[in-house]
Amino acid sequence: MLISLACSILRSLLHSLLHLTEYTTHHMHHTIIAAGKPALKYCKDGTAEYLKRLTRYGKYELKHIKDGSSEDVSKRHLEASQGSIRIVLDERGEQLTTEQLVKKISDWEMRGEKRATYMIGASDGHTPELRDSADLVWALSPLTLQHELALVVLLEQLYRVATIQRGEPYHRV
């Protein structure tokens, strides 16, 4: 009797706590900007798959910008990411575990940041100016990846982060 009372009090406390976190943690709008038109079928399929899965978790938008020289593409990236958290995808950047990525995104959300922009470059990569302006220069791996493949890996990680934030069982360690 006492145990069941304690359990029901605990359950309702937990319920209120969950409600409170829903109110205090707001979710950012994630924009992914990729240089160049999508061309590889297997990447188009991967991109579509993760974007579809992500619709359940918040606002995730993919934009393609015109390909070109490193200077032109980085300039377009800089303009498109004004006023947003800037995440520059670059093999020279910081390598993160998925848990570290969850922490970074959750910290930005707790701080009230409204937008995060993830930028994928063209064949010649990003300019040092764009890298210097970034809140995070993120290397998915020390390997150089084809840019569309980098996009698929990025989207899979954003999906993984979203499921971890919701406490869903996609991620296993």
Ligand SMILES: C[S@@+](CC[C@H](N)C(=O)[O-])C[C@H]1O[C@@H](n2cnc3c(N)ncnc32)[C@H](O)[C@@H]1O
């Ligand atoms: C073919 S790579 C560009 C390589 C270019 N030579 C350089 O020095 O950056 C095209 C884009 O894919 C993304 N990319 C490729 N490999 C990556 C990695 N390991 N981590 C993060 N992004 C990567 C980056 O956004 C990069 O600008």
